[in-house]
Amino acid sequence: MAANMPETQRSLTYLTEALDQALAAGLLMRTAAGQLGHAPFTLYPSPYPGELFKQAYSLADDFNRLFSALVRQTDFLQRISQDTAAADPFTRKLLQTHERSSLAGPGQALSLGLFRSDYLLHEQAGGTQLRQVEINAIASAFGAMGGRVSQLHRLLAERHHPERLPRLPDNPAETGLLDAMAEACRRVGGDTVLFVIQPGERNVFDQRYLEFGLWQRHRIRTLRRSLQEIAEQASVQPSNGSLRLAGQDIALVYFRAGYTPDDYPQDIQWQARELLERSSAVKCPSLAWQLCGTKKMQQTLALPGVLEQILPDDAERIARLRGCFAGLWPLSDQQAAEAALEAPDAYVLKPQREGGGNNLYGEQLKSALQNMPAEEQAGWILMERIRPPSSRNILLREGKEPLEIEVVSELGVFAACLSDDIIPLESKPLGHLLRTKPVSVDEGGVAAGAAVLDSPMLV
Numbered sequence: 001m002a003a004n005m006p007e008t009q010r011s012l013t014y015l016t017e018a019l020d021q022a023l024a025a026g027l028l029m030r031t032a033a034g035q036l037g038h039a040p041f042t043l044y045p046s047p048y049p050g051e052l053f054k055q056a057y058s059l060a061d062d063f064n065r066l067f068s069a070l071v072r073q074t075d076f077l078q079r080i081s082q083d084t085a086a087a088d089p090f091t092r093k094l095l096q097t098h099e100r101s102s103l104a105g106p107g108q109a110l111s112l113g114l115f116r117s118d119y120l121l122h123e124q125a126g127g128t129q130l131r132q133v134e135i136n137a138i139a140s141a142f143g144a145m146g147g148r149v150s151q152l153h154r155l156l157a158e159r160h161h162p163e164r165l166p167r168l169p170d171n172p173a174e175t176g177l178l179d180a181m182a183e184a185c186r187r188v189g190g191d192t193v194l195f196v197i198q199p200g201e202r203n204v205f206d207q208r209y210l211e212f213g214l215w216q217r218h219r220i221r222t223l224r225r226s227l228q229e230i231a232e233q234a235s236v237q238p239s240n241g242s243l244r245l246a247g248q249d250i251a252l253v254y255f256r257a258g259y260t261p262d263d264y265p266q267d268i269q270w271q272a273r274e275l276l277e278r279s280s281a282v283k284c285p286s287l288a289w290q291l292c293g294t295k296k297m298q299q300t301l302a303l304p305g306v307l308e309q310i311l312p313d314d315a316e317r318i319a320r321l322r323g324c325f326a327g328l329w330p331l332s333d334q335q336a337a338e339a340a341l342e343a344p345d346a347y348v349l350k351p352q353r354e355g356g357g358n359n360l361y362g363e364q365l366k367s368a369l370q371n372m373p374a375e376e377q378a379g380w381i382l383m384e385r386i387r388p389p390s391s392r393n394i395l396l397r398e399g400k401e402p403l404e405i406e407v408v409s410e411l412g413v414f415a416a417c418l419s420d421d422i423i424p425l426e427s428k429p430l431g432h433l434l435r436t437k438p439v440s441v442d443e444g445g446v447a448a449g450a451a452v453l454d455s456p457m458l459v
């Protein structure tokens with residue numbers, strides 16, 4: 001880039017290149033109208049403290065160990081899930097389906113977790129710290145797209161700001177996810193993965209890159225089916241429990257659906273879920289792992305003594321885990337509920353839902369707390385509101401003018417955990433995703449339109 005080019009022309013060239021490169025690099029998403037466009041992204045990588053980035057990566061193994069220990073504590077998992085199930089019909093159905101399929105015998109002892117643990121930075125008197133927002137145990141999205149944004153920002157830096165290159169970390173999330181899925185297939189000696197999808201999915205390329213990559217990198221075939229199609233087309237062989245679909249034996253079932261009640265409009269979708277669970281295919285995730293990833297479980301893990309019970313004699317790991325927990329309380333905690341009524345802006349009220357757009361803030365939080373029937377309370381948690389530092393960036397959304405605005409970023413770290421009933425066999429961080437949104441927006445989802453894809457520039 002000619003250094004003597006006028007500033008406005010330089011930034012226009014940069015913008016045009018960014019938009020074209022987004023398409024060329026396959027940073028694609030369907031619009032609500034079903035057309036193809038670039039996924040929303042930031043023009044520049046956002047600054048992120050290098051030490052805290054490293055900490056988020058190193059926490060991946062700690063959470064993997066925690067989850068593989070948690071999933072084995074069947075009584076504990078059962079008890080916590082039952083309390084939530086009493087207040088929340090969706091958790092109740094998940095738990096019932098889990099129980100019914102467990103009774104039928106262990107379909108498959110091996111399970112694959114592809115987690116994404118999400119963090120916001122929290123600014124406080126003692127300095128900036130990492131705080132976990134949630135851990136996603138099912139349908140952790142944007143691994144492939146996150147990697148592509150990192151590549152896009154890298155290419156633009158190479159051409160326009162080469163001095164920034166050393167501060168842009170590698171992001172091998174996509175190959176990490178592929179290799180973990182391939183390893184799960186290898187363990188059970190199969191070569192077909194079933195992607196369980198939502199009809200009308202807009203974030204389809206994030207999934208397609210995994211499908212194409214499984215084939216190119218590992219010669220593994222994939223099928224895409226909705227829960228309804230699975231109910232209509234799949235069967236479990238009575239002799240060995242193998243899952244048959246379209247003439248194939250399925251080695252791994254990878255869920256990109258099934259995390260929201262909307263995915264189960266009728267009983268037929270629940271029947272499909274149970275069929276999959278009972279089969280000998282590896283599930284990513286199993287119902288037990290999905291139940292481990294609920295918000296109620298996150299809140300329970302933060303109660304005094306619970307981590308000690310799940311990870312006995314592992315004080316250092318416990319300290320590291322607890323170090324990233326935000327304040328979390330059940331609604332039955334009178335003191336916390338009163339504090340939240342007094343200062344609603346310091347809290348977030350969360351139901352047992354995934355996928356964005358469900359949390360309550362401010363006045364809505366207050367009125368929900370005041371009016372919630374006692375029997376529904378166990379279906380919600382109260383969380384300390386995290387206050388991330390802001391920076392400035394330009395958000396690019398398909399069909400919209402570039403928006404220069406004050407933003408905050410949420411870092412997600414992908415991790416794979418291949419676990420049987422006894423120990424985590426394999427556990428590692430794979431890559432990351434940065435999602436960035438205007439300071440004024442409470443919610444965070446990219447698919448939901450709140451946040452855009454970004455990558456970190458370490459500072």
Ligand code: ADP
Nearest residue numbers: 134348353354355356357383384385386443444
């Ligand atoms: P979901 O399962 O819907 O993704 P999250 O717990 O991730 O639920 O919440 C959605 C979004 O709300 C997050 O991406 C984040 O932007 C915001 N959020 C959630 N919890 C907090 C919190 N404690 N403090 C500040 N913002 C939060």
Ligand code: MG
Nearest residue numbers: 118134356444
């Ligand atoms: Mg989230």
